[in-house]
Amino acid sequence: xxxxxxxxxxxxxxxxxxxxxxxxxxxxxxxxxxxxxxxxxxxxxxxxxxxxxxxxxxxxxxxxxxxxxxxxxxxxxxxxxxxxxxxxxxxxxxxxxxxxxxxxxxxxxxxxxxxxxxxxxxxxxxxxxxxxxxxxxxxxxxxxxxxxxxxxxxxxxxxxxxxxxxxxxxxxxxxxxxxxxxxxxxxxxxxxxxxxxxxxxxxxxxxxxxxxxxxxxxxxxxxxxxxxxxxxxxxxxxxxxxxxxxxxxxxxxxxxxxxxxxxxxxxxxxxxxxxxxxxxxxxxxxxxxxxxxxxxxxxxxxxxxxxxxxxxxxxxxxxxxxxxxxxxxxxxxxxxxxxxxxxxxxxxxxxxxxxxxxxxxxxxxxxxxxxxxxxxxxxxxxxxxxxxxxxxxxxxxxxxxxxxxxxxxxxxxxxxxxxxxxxxxxxxxxxxxxxxxxxxxxxxxxxxxxxxxxxxxxxxxxxxxxxxxxxxxxxxxxxxxxxxxxxxxxxxxxxxxxxxxxxxxxxxxxxxxxxxxxxxxxxxxxxxxxxxxxxxxxxxxxxxxxxxxxxxxxxxxxxxxx
DNA sequence: GCCGTTTTCGGCCCGACTGTTTTCAGTCG
Numbered sequence: 001x002x003x004x005x006x007x008x009x010x011x012x013x014x015x016x017x018x019x020x021x022x023x024x025x026x027x028x029x030x031x032x033x034x035x036x037x038x039x040x041x042x043x044x045x046x047x048x049x050x051x052x053x054x055x056x057x058x059x060x061x062x063x064x065x066x067x068x069x070x071x072x073x074x075x076x077x078x079x080x081x082x083x084x085x086x087x088x089x090x091x092x093x094x095x096x097x098x099x100x101x102x103x104x105x106x107x108x109x110x111x112x113x114x115x116x117x118x119x120x121x122x123x124x125x126x127x128x129x130x131x132x133x134x135x136x137x138x139x140x141x142x143x144x145x146x147x148x149x150x151x152x153x154x155x156x157x158x159x160x161x162x163x164x165x166x167x168x169x170x171x172x173x174x175x176x177x178x179x180x181x182x183x184x185x186x187x188x189x190x191x192x193x194x195x196x197x198x199x200x201x202x203x204x205x206x207x208x209x210x211x212x213x214x215x216x217x218x219x220x221x222x223x224x225x226x227x228x229x230x231x232x233x234x235x236x237x238x239x240x241x242x243x244x245x246x247x248x249x250x251x252x253x254x255x256x257x258x259x260x261x262x263x264x265x266x267x268x269x270x271x272x273x274x275x276x277x278x279x280x281x282x283x284x285x286x287x288x289x290x291x292x293x294x295x296x297x298x299x300x301x302x303x304x305x306x307x308x309x310x311x312x313x314x315x316x317x318x319x320x321x322x323x324x325x326x327x328x329x330x331x332x333x334x335x336x337x338x339x340x341x342x343x344x345x346x347x348x349x350x351x352x353x354x355x356x357x358x359x360x361x362x363x364x365x366x367x368x369x370x371x372x373x374x375x376x377x378x379x380x381x382x383x384x385x386x387x388x389x390x391x392x393x394x395x396x397x398x399x400x401x402x403x404x405x406x407x408x409x410x411x412x413x414x415x416x417x418x419x420x421x422x423x424x425x426x427x428x429x430x431x432x433x434x435x436x437x438x439x440x441x442x443x444x445x446x447x448x449x450x451x452x453x454x455x456x457x458x459x460x461x462x463x464x465x466x467x468x469x470x471x472x473x474x475x476x477x478x479x480x481x482x483x484x485x486x487x488x489x490x491x492x493x494x495x496x497x498x499x500x501x502x503x504x505x506x507x508x509x510x511x512x513x514x515x516x517x518x519x520x521x522x523x524x525x526x527x528x529x530x531x532x533x534x535x536x537x538x539x540x541x542x543x544x545x546x547x548x549x550x551x552x553x554x555x556x557x558x559x560x561x562x
Numbered sequence: 563g564c565c566g567t568t569t570t571c572g573g574c575c576c577g578a579c580t581g582t583t584t585t586c587a588g589t590c591g
Contacts, residue, residue: 024563027574031563061564099580101589136582182591195591223578225590234591236578249576254591261575272576 002047008068009039011080015067017092018083020102021109029102034059037255039068041310043477043508047072090116098146099139107132121147145215153230156190158466159533160496165194165231172208174200178235181250187305187536189499190466193232195250202237209235242274244287249273255309263297263313271297305539324539327532329551332361332398335405335428335459335491335519336528340385341366341376343523347388347400353528354398360554362398363519364389365405365428365459370415377404379420386423399554401425405459410434412448414455421454426561428491428519430459431472439473446474447482456561457517457549458483460493460500471500480509489515489549492541494534495527506541515560516541517549 016032038059039046046054046068054065067077094105094117108114111132114123124143129135157165162184170178182195198205202221210216213226213233224235238246249257249272264271268279275286276296287293294301299316303324306312315321337343338350345353347364354362366385367376377385382404389400403426407415414421414429421427429449437445449455461479462471483490490509493500498521501509506516518534520527538548545551552560 019563028563030574035563055564059564063563099589103588134582134587138581142580193591218579220579223591225579250591252591254575257591258575265575270576274577 002045003071005039005042005046008046008071009036011071011077012036012039012064012067014092015077015080015083017095018080018087021087021091021095021105022083023102023106031059031061032064034255035064041504043480045477088115093117094120097143097150099142100146117147117150149227149230155467156192157231158190158496159184159499162191162194165228165233166196168228169194169196169209169212169226169233172212173198173205177205179247181247182234182252185251185304186253186307187533187540189502189533189537193234196233196235197243197247197250198235198237199240199243200237205235205237209233236273238273241286241288244289244291244293245271245275246273248287248290248293251304251307253308256307256313259309259313260297267297303539305536306542308540322542323544325535325543325545325548325551327535329545329548330359330518330531330535331553332359332363332550332557333520333522333528333531334363334403334426334457334517334550335365335493336362336522337366337405338364338385340364340381345522345524347385347392349525351392351395351398351400353525354400357398357528359398361401361557363401363403363426363428365403367432368404368406368415370407370409376407376415379416382416382420382424403428405430406455407432408446408449410437410445412445414449414452418452418454421452424454425558426456427454428457428459428517429455431463435463435469435472437472439475442473443475443478446479450479450482450486450488455486455488457489457491457519459491459519460498460521461490461505462500462502464500465497466499468497476501476505476508480505480512480514483509483514484512489517492516492518492534492537494518494520494530494532494537496530496533499533499537503537503540506538506543510541510543510547515549516543516547519550 012032013036016029019032020029038057051065051069054060054068055062071077091105091109094100095102108120112123114120120143123129124140127140129140166180177198177200179197181197184191184194206219206224209224209226213228215227217225217227222237226233236246236250261271264276270277270279275284277284285296291301300319300321302312302316302321312321336350339346350362350364369376369378386402389402392400402424404416404424405428408429408431409415410433431446450458462474464471490501492506509516516538518531518538520530522528
């Protein structure tokens with residue numbers, strides 16, 4: 001079977017890591033990493049492209065295209081095999097240690113024969129590293145510390161976990177003295193570390209930061225880094241006159257920053273976190289806010305969620321940035337559970353919560369009975385709930401819509417018969433079982449559900465649980481095509497545990513004219529507030545108000561669904 | 563390795579901080 005784009009990207013990335021350990025120049029290494037990024041973002045399988053077509057993609061040239069073709073035709077890349085033979089496999093893991101980069105890995109390997117984390121730890125504890133130039137007591141201690149962190153670290157944080165870290169840190173800071181930047185501000189579904197811009201002086205802030213830190217990694221007048229729990233928090237200090245350029249710098253992404261600096265260079269300027277400087281005249285420009293800096297560069301302000309260097313900079317220059325959906329546009333929730341299945345809220349509770357949130361409608365979507373674990377609704381229970389909803393709707397306020405989250409069974413049939421589904425306002429269909437099916441079977445299974453005339457929304461389309469369970473194998477390009485063809489909406493599940501589908505697929509779906517439903521999948525009251533996470537993902541997927549089903553009024557929604 | 567309305571060769575973002583340095587390399591974001 002042809003390799004997936006993800007597998008190809010992993011291979012190219014791994015090649016970059018191996019070259020880095022060998023001591024290849026950084027630009028060549030970066031070229032591999034950049035190519036891997038591009039490959040990940042491709043919608044169509046690269047297997048269908050020729051070398052010439054591939055080399056038209058940004059960051060992929062003749063050489064890497066040839067390697068991908070070789071991989072398709074022979075199942076391997078000769079150069080990659082050679083690299084793997086000459087470099088011990090455990091060395092790549094050493095790159096993941098804080099404070100250990102490619103130069104250090106290379107030296108450890110060549111000078112001490114260290115090829116994995118265990119050997120490095122033994123050498124550091126035995127004080128054997130000190131004979132190496134640039135290594136002393138502190139460096140050894142740092143390595144022992146970062147190995148400990150590495151061992152009990154659990155990857156990136158979910159957004160709700162990131163918020164906990166932010167709350168811990170900002171609880172001791174003066175209100176108004178800080179702004180959270182980084183990937184958190186860009187709305188990413190997971191966050192590596194926390195970046196904060198502070199307009200208060202380091203002399204006031206550093207003691208406060210130390211007081212909440214489990215470890216002070218480094219402390220300076222321009223930047224301080226601390227560890228809170230297992231998480232790194234970086235704080236940059238600035239004054240209000242330079243706030244815009246500092247916030248822009250710290251918000252990133254890295255590729256976005258590099259591209260922006262290239263543009264500044266073309267304009268004869270140097271761009272950094274302190275502003276823009278004209279190289280000829282030496283004239284400095286400072287920016288108190290990001291908007292002013294964008295305008296200086298001749299472009300429209302780019303929302304943080306779009307700053308990934310995937311075309312937004314060109315749009316900003318041509319004044320064609322999309323107008324993105326906002327939290328205030330959301331008029332209802334299209335996936336919530338009640339005590340009818342595994343939720344804790346009664347039908348009337350749902351209506352009350354909807355009213356409190358200012359929603360026009362809430363779609364009640366309990367599980368269908370086929371999902372034994374959740375104690376779902378059978379045909380009889382569906383009719384009983386329909387009646388209950390009807391009664392609740394006699395009170396004015398948030399309108400409850402009758403729906404279901406019906407199982408997509410292993411063979412693509414649904415967990416309830418059409419005779420039941422046809423009485424419901426809106427039907428969400430989701431996969432909950434048989435997650436290990438082979439890709440083609442899973443894909444056809446979902447497509448067959450999309451072709452059921454009663455199915456309106458595909459729930460959590462990849463089934464991923466962030467940090468716990470990967471997305472199941474599915475050909476998303478075919479799913480998106482089928483959704484477009486059948487007029488089925490796709491869910492952006494706003495639970496911070498899911499955020500499914502991800503932003504890359506949202507953008508692909510949007511480009512095919514597929515509508516998205518941003519839904520919380522709420523099981524209890526607090527879950528309704530997760531809507532904001534879903535809106536951020538929609539924005540990262542370039543969605544405007546009209547791309548989102550639940551920005552419609554109740555009447556528009558029902559008309560659209562018919 | 564990629565890229566190019568000044569370039570097919572010679573560039574490739576820019577700065578903070580640490581440790582072990584007597585002027586800087588390495589790492590990080």
